[in-house]
Amino acid sequence: MSVTVEELNEIFAIPPVNELPPEILGELQSICRLHSISPKELSYKWESYSIKMGSEQTRLDLSTARAFKKDLQEIVEREARSKSHVRSADRRGACATPRNAAKGGDAFGMLDTITPIQRSTGGSNKRKAPFETPSVPKFSKADGMSSPSDGRSLATHTDQSGIQSVSFVERQNPGQIIETLNGHLVIHEPPIAPHSDSRVKLTANTDLKKFRYRPMAMHLSEASEVLDDRIDEFQALIQTHHSLDDSAFGNAAAQGTNQIIAVGRIASDSSEGKLNAASMVLEMSRRTGAGLRVPLKVDSLSYEFFPGQIVALRGINASGDYFSVDEVLDVPLLSLAASQQSTIDSFNERLGVTEDEDHSIPSKALNLIIASGPYTADDNIAFKPLNALCKKAEETCADMLILIGPFLDTEHPLLASGDFDLPDDPSIEPDRATLVDAFRLLIAKPLQALAQAIPSITIVCIPSTRDIMNKHVSWPQDNLPGKKLGLPKQAKMVSNPVTVSINEIVVAISAQDILYELRREELVVGNKNGRENNLLARLPRHVIQQRHFFPLYPPVDRTLLPKTGTEEGVAVGLPMDVSYLKLGEWLEARPDMLIQPSALPQFAKVVENVLVVNPGPLSKRKGAGTFAQMTVYPRKLTAQERGEGKLVAHRLFERARVDVARI
Numbered sequence: 001m002s003v004t005v006e007e008l009n010e011i012f013a014i015p016p017v018n019e020l021p022p023e024i025l026g027e028l029q030s031i032c033r034l035h036s037i038s039p040k041e042l043s044y045k046w047e048s049y050s051i052k053m054g055s056e057q058t059r060l061d062l063s064t065a066r067a068f069k070k071d072l073q074e075i076v077e078r079e080a081r082s083k084s085h086v087r088s089a090d091r092r093g094a095c096a097t098p099r100n101a102a103k104g105g106d107a108f109g110m111l112d113t114i115t116p117i118q119r120s121t122g123g124s125n126k127r128k129a130p131f132e133t134p135s136v137p138k139f140s141k142a143d144g145m146s147s148p149s150d151g152r153s154l155a156t157h158t159d160q161s162g163i164q165s166v167s168f169v170e171r172q173n174p175g176q177i178i179e180t181l182n183g184h185l186v187i188h189e190p191p192i193a194p195h196s197d198s199r200v201k202l203t204a205n206t207d208l209k210k211f212r213y214r215p216m217a218m219h220l221s222e223a224s225e226v227l228d229d230r231i232d233e234f235q236a237l238i239q240t241h242h243s244l245d246d247s248a249f250g251n252a253a254a255q256g257t258n259q260i261i262a263v264g265r266i267a268s269d270s271s272e273g274k275l276n277a278a279s280m281v282l283e284m285s286r287r288t289g290a291g292l293r294v295p296l297k298v299d300s301l302s303y304e305f306f307p308g309q310i311v312a313l314r315g316i317n318a319s320g321d322y323f324s325v326d327e328v329l330d331v332p333l334l335s336l337a338a339s340q341q342s343t344i345d346s347f348n349e350r351l352g353v354t355e356d357e358d359h360s361i362p363s364k365a366l367n368l369i370i371a372s373g374p375y376t377a378d379d380n381i382a383f384k385p386l387n388a389l390c391k392k393a394e395e396t397c398a399d400m401l402i403l404i405g406p407f408l409d410t411e412h413p414l415l416a417s418g419d420f421d422l423p424d425d426p427s428i429e430p431d432r433a434t435l436v437d438a439f440r441l442l443i444a445k446p447l448q449a450l451a452q453a454i455p456s457i458t459i460v461c462i463p464s465t466r467d468i469m470n471k472h473v474s475w476p477q478d479n480l481p482g483k484k485l486g487l488p489k490q491a492k493m494v495s496n497p498v499t500v501s502i503n504e505i506v507v508a509i510s511a512q513d514i515l516y517e518l519r520r521e522e523l524v525v526g527n528k529n530g531r532e533n534n535l536l537a538r539l540p541r542h543v544i545q546q547r548h549f550f551p552l553y554p555p556v557d558r559t560l561l562p563k564t565g566t567e568e569g570v571a572v573g574l575p576m577d578v579s580y581l582k583l584g585e586w587l588e589a590r591p592d593m594l595i596q597p598s599a600l601p602q603f604a605k606v607v608e609n610v611l612v613v614n615p616g617p618l619s620k621r622k623g624a625g626t627f628a629q630m631t632v633y634p635r636k637l638t639a640q641e642r643g644e645g646k647l648v649a650h651r652l653f654e655r656a657r658v659d660v661a662r663i
Helices: 007-011 022-035 039-053 062-095 219-244 341-350 384-395 413-417 435-453 514-521 536-546 577-586 639-644
Strands: 154-156 164-166 177-181 202-205 260-267 280-283 293-297 303-304 312-316 323-329 366-372 401-402 458-462 491-493 498-502 505-509 523-525 593-595 603-607 612-616 625-634 658-661
Touching: 007 022, 007 039, 039 062, 039 341, 062 164, 062 401, 219 260, 219 312, 219 577, 260 536, 366 384, 384 435, 435 458, 498 536, 514 536, 536 593, 536 603, 536 612, 612 658
Parallel strands: 293 323, 366 401, 401 458, 458 491, 505 593, 593 612
Antiparallel strands: 154 164, 177 658, 202 498, 260 280, 260 312, 280 293, 303 523, 312 323, 366 625, 498 505, 603 612, 625 658
């Protein structure tokens, strides 16, 4: 397989660097040749390897490239040994002489795996072997928050997958800031004593009651109407934005000699495999195109496509076989969030800042801490990262703590197997403990302690489809049942996704990792000219342009997502309820901030005047993770803005400092 240097540089070189060193290129080319894979497939394997190894090993250099190559080779060897063992077992079974057939026993030993009795020639019955120790370690009841008590309590150990786990206590560089946005702003200065009253007013801009629908009751007719309505709504938006007549639009599947504009959804003509230029089709609504699909020819374009994307294409279908696209029309963006001047002044007074005072005093700024699950590593349920985060919030007198699920993760090996012990608690009977008790002890207890230390704090909890505690398994997803979980009164339970106002700031939050799935499904056609080369800026732009928390349709098959630490090793994926996809739309305005946790590298960027933050997981599978801390200064109104008397944009991206740090 021929692997060009240009392909590898385009995929693996991180701007501003455009070319990889020759020795790294040599290693990557060697991997492609050895395993007969393309650079694109290699990038997927590198992403999985980076997620598996943790943040310390994500930088691509010569040593990590060689370690990556060795890891791939070990995986291939393990698979080969496993297949060889299965084949040899099959050969033995196929050629075996039936045993005990004359005695009316188990002829081929088919009951050996069921019956714990081993036959012997002497006629005596013996147990085959003592019961084996579970492969997943239990915790000592004497100290439920300690490391596993089966000999793996050292600072590091290696599990069956060959991944070395690092003890949270022995983690490297705790508190180190790895990325900063608006570093010219001074970080928040905590007060001498906690504030007596909350400086944050939290308002839900989403109707939370609509998320209480009955899951797993989707009707195909309702789902198709929702998908069609979205296409028709975008056509109306594009027609108004570009001042087009009704006659300009047409059916892309109908043969014709005139150029038309067709609005529809990008899809693939195959249910398997990744979208490519040959398989890409345009799916139209029943009103504009009779619900037909037509192949697209996009050779002359330079653009990014993904399944589920709503696009407006200008072109012609002269042959009746395909629609030749000449231009992709811009989709209008939502207007920026804005507020009345009196509203801005009232929230500034809440922070202790008047119109004539200096708005750049660090102690007057809001202090927000953002974290995303999982909150503990795969080899324990001690939740030490969560406890450390609560300690950080207490030390810095945080005004708000935003916690995004999963909290008790269905992909956690111990929780999935049920093979763990809870810390000793006099109020819980060990034999009758439930997952509610586990949540109270492991999650709610450190939050209760934080609320007692900082009574003015506001805690926001967003669930995930991976949360064990949420019976609402579909996305969009109802909030967690806060009352029975023992959370403090400062904790507010909201839906997934949700849009809230923190004082005047509009914040959109989703626990579903749309960025990773877009990264996997995105198709880039044409040259680089006029295209956003920064992947971590391009992917959020898709979300903003499509006005939806999850514009990808259908979601990525869960077998293609990063492997988990459970016995099956398969991710939960996204159980999407298409009938309620409208609950994931952005309806009124562009948010000031989008919080989007992802398995991709953590970042904070400004995209289309929206502050986009990926805090990264607080705990990786085998090591500590990251979180984000925000310092938000009050919005200062200029004399011109006061003189005009109009609504004023919040301009959060100019007055907020974001620090992504190691826990």
